Amino acid sequence: MNDKKKADLILINGYILTIDPSRRMIENGAIAIVDGKIAAIGKNADVLKEYEGDQHDCQGGVVHPGLIDAHEHAVWHLVRGWVADTFSVREIWENYEDPLVRNISSNDEHLSMLLATMEMALNGTTFFGDTGSSRHIDGMFNGGNIVGIKGYTGAGIGDNYIPExxxxxxxxxxxxxxxxxQMLDYPRTRKRPVGAHVGLAGMEHCSPDLIVGAKDLARKYGVQMQIHLAVYEEEVQYFVKEYGMTPIKLFDSLGVLDEGTALVHVIHAQEDELPILARTNPRIIHCPGASAKYGLGALSGYFPEMSEMGLAVSLGTDAGNWSDSLDMFLQMYLAAVGHRECKRKAPIFTREDVLVMGTINGAKALGVEDECGSLEVGKAADIVIHGILRPETLPAYDRVNNLIYSSHGKSVDSVLVDGEFVVKGGRITRVNIEEMEPIFNEQSRLLAGRMNYKLQRTWPLI
Structure with a gap:
């Protein structure tokens, strides 16, 4: 008599990095998936003794939780590569972001989100967070809910924006x-994996009343409040002049710092603010690539100290034209090596540390650690499977080392979200990139025309 339980899918022969509390690694491992959730995880023989169903052979490849990109601006991805390397931050606002937000259309946002989610999926990201940049949220949410990965985003708003x-x-x-x-119209659901949360521009662009009101809404709807803070030195000076205290001290005085608040960048946190962060325990989102590209100082910031204090430091890619790539492995690499270089000390963040930052800590930053971020029974089957036939994965002595320092997203073969393949054999399952390539390029060209934006090339194009 066959008394095995029925699984919708069983992944077999995986080298599984669980990122569970014990940080188990399982060689020759299997994962049984039922109704989009992990029903069993363990050695092949143990799982197959209990479950039967369709099987997918991972062929010894690394299997790990879907990566969590805790911060980006996916709605602007259609304009990646537009900003000259000679632009300052001020020139970005004046010459690029200002005409962009004035001319971007709903269709632009739709295609930007589609392009961004395709890139994320192919690089192993299954969940992303976004403070919000949208001016046409219908187009944004429609475009974001095609590929099948999960995320939070929203409108780009503030009550004290700079003139640009x-x-x-x-x-x-x-x-x-x-x-x-947007919370009422676009809640995140199984059928709508990308939904709304409470995101604010922050920095100088939001009044204390708006910050407190937004935090009240986040608590009311059970979502995180994500907000930029302490990004620039000039911002810190603005807070001191305007409010008589530094940004984190102001947020503490407003009562908005807790585990339900995710602070983005936090590059210029002050040393005397660290005890406040330790006491209030907000989530910290570190975007090393965006900072390094413009020399903002994140890699010499207090992120190692924050981590040592027990804060959940996660990682984000930010936006096209800030870090450009949505490969979270690049952010993990930069976090691992960048702080060592700046502090002239090793190790600081290890390869294991940054993998935790890119998975379960990212889930904490987005308030979804009970759903994803690790491979455990009862959690969503948001899973990345790497191929073995890449030179960067060999020799297969230390698989974590190879992921962080050599193969990055290049070795991603297949990705599941809620147990469904959104990437299989290196290809998006729901979208044909060959069909979309000319559409992305043409829509980008049309947007540049509306903006009267001319690409500035250092080398002549003939």
Whole structure:
């Protein structure tokens, strides 16, 4: 008599990095998936003794939780590569972001989200977070919900924007109305894996009243509040001049710092603010690539100290034209090596540390650690499977080392979200990139025309 349980899918012969509390690694491992969730995980023989069903042979490849890109601006991905390497941050705002937000269309946002989610999926990211940049949220959410990965995003708003981005400025009450409406209209569900949360521009662009009101909404709807903070030295000076205290001290005085608040960048946190962070325990989102590209200082920041204090430091790619790549393995690599270089000390963050930052800590930053971020029974089957036939994966002595320092996203073969293949054999399952390639290029060209934006090349194009 066959008394085995029925699984929808069983992954077999995997080298499984669970990222569970014990940080187990399982050689010749298997994962049984039922209704999009992990029903069993362990050695092949143990799982197959209990479950039967269709099997996918991982052929000894590394299997790990889907990566969590805790911060980006996916709605601007269609314009990646537009900003000259000679631009300063001020020139980015004036010459690129201002005309972009004034001219971007709903279709632009739709295609940007589609392009970004395709790239994320192919590089092993199954969940992303976004403070929000959208001006046309219908197009954004429609485009974001095609590939099948999960995420949180929303409208790009503030009540005190700089003149260059004033089109994204609304009154405090209107901002709160927009935030609540998007929560009601676009909740994240199994059928709509990309939904709304509470995201704010932060920095100098949001008043204390807006920050407190947004935090109240986040608590009401059970989502995180994600907000930029302490990104630039000038921002810190602005807070001291305007409010008589540094950014983190102001947020502490407003009562908005806790595990339900995710602070993005936090590059210029002050040493005397670290005890506040340790006491209040907000989630920290470190974006090393975006900072390194423009010399903002993150890799010499207090992120190792924050981690040592027990704060959940996660990673984000930020936006096209900031770090450009949505490969989370690149961010893990930069976090591993960058702090050592800047502090002239090794080790600081190890390969294992940064893998935790890119998985379970990212899930904590987005408030979804009970759903994903590790491979455990009961969690969603958001899983990445790497191929073995890449020179960067060989010799297969230390698989974690190879992931972080050599193969990166190049070895990703297949990706599952809620037990469904969104990438299989290195190809997106729901979208044909050959069909979309000319559409992405043409829509980008049309947007550049509306913006009257001319690419600035250092070398002549003939």
């Amino acid at each position: 981005l004033a089109i994204m400025q609304f009154s405090t009450n209107t901002c709160l109305d927009i935030l609540e409406k």
